[in-house]
Amino acid sequence: MHEWALAEAVASAVIKEAEKRKKKRITKVKVMLGELQQIDVDSFKFALDPLFKSNPVTAKAEVELEIEKCMLKCNLCGEEWGFDDVTGEEAEFIHFIPEVAHAYMKCPKCKSPDFKIVRGRGVWIEYIKGDS
Numbered sequence: 001m002h003e004w005a006l007a008e009a010v011a012s013a014v015i016k017e018a019e020k021r022k023k024k025r026i027t028k029v030k031v032m033l034g035e036l037q038q039i040d041v042d043s044f045k046f047a048l049d050p051l052f053k054s055n056p057v058t059a060k061a062e063v064e065l066e067i068e069k070c071m072l073k074c075n076l077c078g079e080e081w082g083f084d085d086v087t088g089e090e091a092e093f094i095h096f097i098p099e100v101a102h103a104y105m106k107c108p109k110c111k112s113p114d115f116k117i118v119r120g121r122g123v124w125i126e127y128i129k130g131d132s
């Protein structure tokens, strides 16, 4: 499960950030999860919890997770759309293998296959709050 690897990466990034900002104790962390990463939020929380608890810096931190919805933008006409606008089997397939999105999706307005992923990719820490 890639949730475990991600949780470890997030936990170590939070600790590093805390050190950099000279925070002795982190009170709140907000993590954004891109929709395209297909992360199971419950598994992710389950993996992150013991990692945070095992470090005194993050032991008391409140963790907020938010899924960032995918947003695509047409390079030709500028139309923006997301997975909510794609229905049926096609959407399921693209969800499962985001790399093939370009082969299967077209701009809903001008039908161009030339688009970029604006949002919904990757995992990052939106912010950390803590006491110095």
Ligand SMILES: [Zn+2]
Residues within 6 Å of the ligand: 074, 075, 076, 077, 078, 079, 107, 108, 109, 110, 111, 112
């Ligand atoms: Zn277009």
